[in-house]
Amino acid sequence: MSYKFFPHTDEEMRAMLATAGVKSLDDLYQDVPQELQLKKEYELPESMSEIEVRRFFDELGMYNIPMRSFLGAGFYDHYSPAVVQDILKRSEFLTAYTPYQAEISQGTLQYIFEYQSMMAELTGMEVSNASMYDGTTATAEAMMMAVSNAKKRKRVLVSETISPYVLRVVKTYAKYQGIQIDMIPAKGGVMDHDALKVELEKDDVAGVIVATPNFYGILEDYTGVAEMCHEHKALLIMNCVATALSVVKSPAEWGADIAVGDGQSLGIPLNYGGPYVGFLCTTKKLIRKMPGRIVGATKDADGKRAFVLTLQAREQHIRREKATSNICSNQSLMALYVTIYMGLMGAKGLKEVNSISYSNAHYLAESLVNTGLFEMAYPDKPFLNEFAVKTKLNIDELQEYCNDEYLQCGLKIADDTLLIAVTETYSREDCDDLVDACVTFSEEKEGK
């Protein structure tokens, strides 16, 4: 049974079995009743050599069609620096467990401390946890945090302008927690503040979840919203696109109590939906209500600065059935990803990313509108790098046509509406190609 991952020679095996006090490997399972033991081979293929494994995945990969993509909806194709991918391969980071033994885990602990510092800066909040699975679950955790903080209130309001992909996860968690979710309607692509006020005045709301930029890419004006929430003892939770926070008004500046979202836009490849990284930041006052792990600075026995997992008494393994979150790990390696990314980019680089994305998106929006085939869905609303357009074209057919040109023209969010995102990874020519494809499609349709 010689195999590359099993170092046991026959001779060693005999010696080890003898020490273990049994005659055979089967005897090690003598305590498992015979009728419970598996009596057949797994119905799986035979083992493969590396050459065969590579070929197997190469062949599967051919069924994926690479596209120039103008899809966003919370997941953005931003520039991913070579440095990050390379450092993430370091097996001291990659193959470590959760940093329980702080003395030999300072690498992990230090980058989490740096991550927390950077996320706190980006959101403007005072504290950040060590990261979460993704933006959808982080938002659900924030909802649970608000309910646990409010003690007796079990109602949470959610703006209709939030991503439906986030909303559906929030709703699942709420259902099993007995939390009532009520939607605040949108007016012209932004949350209706008057409707929010009416609901808050019932004085039974634990938290309010809003989005910036919102699902339609719009930068909403949240002036007065935090004050309204606080007046009625509700927490304001803001779901954010991480990259945008370097230039748009931060959750802290809006007066939010919890800032959450996905860190994917900080250069993480699209990865067909994961791994990404969720973030959750809050005020110092709420730090002990915050789910997930937290790393703190302290000193070692020699007085040297060092980092350690702290405030663990909040965590699931200690609280057990009293826990308000069951999260054990964080999304450590992806937290390292965005930490290195922000280290390389700095505030200036992030601003440039946003600036180029803004310019590309506005160029594309105007070019599409100029064809006469599209109009802006929310013409008077400011946006950064994502926008919704209405069209009389058949969107399904248009998408299929674009796919044949290796283009993803955006996400269909209504029968007549496309949501389109542009980042710095696409050029003016890429935008032109998309416009051309739309025009050609329309002409071909009319020609028929």
Added chain:
Amino acid sequence: MNNTFYGKLIFELSQNGRQGYSLPENRCAEYKMSDLPKGLMRENAPLLPEVDELSVVRHYTNMSNNNFGVDTGFYPLGSCTMKYNPKINEEIAAHREFTGLHPLQNPETTQGALAVYYLLQTSLAEISGLKEFTLNPYAGAHGELTGLMILRGYHLERGDVKRTKVIIPDSAHGTNPASSAVCGLDVVVVKSRPDGTVDVDDLRPLLDDTVAGMMMTNPNTLGIFEQNIGVIAKAVHDAGGLMYYDGANLNPMLGKVRPGDIGFDIMHINLHKTFSTPHGGGGPGSGPVGVREGLEHLLPNPRVVKVEEEDYEYFKLECSDKSIGSISGHLGNFGVMMRALAYIRTLGRDQLKWVGPLATLNANYIKESLKDVYELPISGVCKHEFVYDGLKDKSTGVTTLDVAKRLLDYGFHAPTIYFPLLFHEALMVEPTENESKQTLDEFIRIMRVIAQEAKDDPEMVKTAPHNTPVRRLDDTQAALHPIVTWRELVAENQ
């Protein structure tokens, strides 16, 4: 290799005016971001470091030297299954044909990725003896929560709303009761017998018509196979409950036992444990959840479904109102699935079956080799892991924590300590199937050296570690006065 220059935080390397990136020229610069309304824009830029590329590379490379991973050395962390993470997995996961896919892309253009999902899903179902898996949960704990939602959803859809009780052994992982609570279930603890297995007599009176189900891991957290599992499963099923399998301890079962064959209805798997995906210092993980026939409709949205036409087949995404709902942004941590499928295909049916027996052999070999100096509270054959209750000689005052810290000085990762809670000085060892006899012998030798040191120089052991990048940390001060950001650290030092 500990140059103190590199012990700094990245913020301390920052110099105004440096940069570590290059971006293309803005070719649509006639559209200016500064035209956005001032009131919607940030007033002060975030305080992020300004560092050149080489400094960033050196900073994180040196930081990694202060870390210990499976690639560094033996990592016998009980209940965590720190097995080798094959390099081919990493190469496969970095495949550009997959990493560039947008989650909302037309499924017709992502058939390769959907095939990976489907093949892994069906492989796990075969290995577990269950009908279908979802791979959407992001981690083991997330899978556990998802599985419990399915368990509860099963009762709710039948209108059996009074079933809110979930029975959990006192030896269970802390996550079990926490996940139950988050899922809105009430936890009832069932006691263990002296040998660490579930006390069936204590269980029976708990089984009434409010029981939603029972959570177990088998082998349990002491590494003991629950022989009464057949009786337990029948009792719980007779009472109308479902059996939930915490897949944290699945590794020793490979090749030998399938949870679905021994009475379990729902389970989660930690891909980083049994299927060799790297732990990453705490994620990203993946926590697939499997169910027996009849529960598939409850699996979270979206599901990957294979459609077979006359002369071809394809995969599509399906959402259903009968499902518990969505628990993730899309299909979970896809990159982790690539690794797990690479592992399963690499080992294949002919090698996977040796994983369990060899992991079990390694554990028993260590267990028997040290029981004269470390207290072995439960004798007999263990599975993939076992627990010592500290040093046999308690007179020295050297605790399990001290032994663990001293191991670090010798270049080994410590076992899991103070878990399970059944013993005061628990020291839980799990060697995995990948470790050679030479490695285990060296670990055994060092454990003996430490036992001797505890007698000869207890103070030295109590103040260990001595050779690590930092020494024991003041965690009371950290909790009393939390400093969790660079900004706070600067304020503190002023």
Added chain:
Amino acid sequence: MSKIIDGLYYSESHEYVKVEGDFGFIGITDFAQHELGNVVYVDMPEVDDEVTAGEEFGAVESVKAASDLMSPVSGTVVEVNEALEDEPGLINKDAFENWIIKVELSDKSELDGLMDAAAYKDMIGE
């Protein structure tokens, strides 16, 4: 051996009540602080909050443990011990001197259901 003071009322979850007129001072016992170890945080209710006998009103945390505070009596919180916000370790120094909340008792008969010093001593086995 833990300190136990005569004349106080004790609960099974290791809280005590020191009664002065219509008011009760609630804290955790010396035995409880020993079990917890260094207290790093005390989660307290706000003044004017209602507490109910047998229900949670806050929590105490040490580095490795967290324990809910269960109110032995019902009433209205009239004062919280603000000194514990800055120095939670005071509980370790003297658990009986450093009460956590002061409550205006709503039902003094609830005190009859609590233990006296002797009974509490028996319970903790000292």
